[in-house]
Amino acid sequence: MKNLKSFDVIENPRDIRKKLGLNQQEFWSQIGVTQSGGSRYESGRSMPKAVRELLRLVHVEHVNLAKVSGDDIDIAQLLKAKEPELYKALKKEVKANKAH
Known part of the structure; x- marks a missing residue:
C-alpha cells in the first residue's frame, strides 16, 4: 500500500479494511x-x-497509538533536527526490518 501524507485523499476505507482482513467493528473501533x-x-460519506x-x-x-507518547514524538523530532544522518540511517533500518 502506498505511503500517504497527512490529510491526503485515501483510497476507499473498505478496501483498506478488507486488505487487513478486519470486520467493520474491529477496523473502526481501533480509531474510535x-x-x-x-x-x-465506506459508503462514500x-x-x-x-x-x-x-x-x-x-x-x-500501523502505528499502535496506545504505545506512543508525546515524548516519543519529541525525541524523534529532536533526533531528526540534531542528528539527521543518524535519523536517516535508523529510518532506513526500520524500513528494512519491516520488509522481512
Whole structure:
C-alpha cells in the first residue's frame, strides 16, 4: 500500500479494511469510530480530517497509538533536527526490518 501524507485523499476505507482482513467493528473501533459511522464512510460519506489521519496512522502506517507518547514524538523530532544522518540511517533500518 502506498505511503500517504497527512490529510491526503485515501483510497476507499473498505478496501483498506478488507486488505487487513478486519470486520467493520474491529477496523473502526481501533480509531474510535462506531461501526455504523464507519459503514457510512465506506459508503462514500466524507470523513473529517481527524478521522482520515487516524485511519492513516493506525491502518496504513500501523502505528499502535496506545504505545506512543508525546515524548516519543519529541525525541524523534529532536533526533531528526540534531542528528539527521543518524535519523536517516535508523529510518532506513526500520524500513528494512519491516520488509522481512
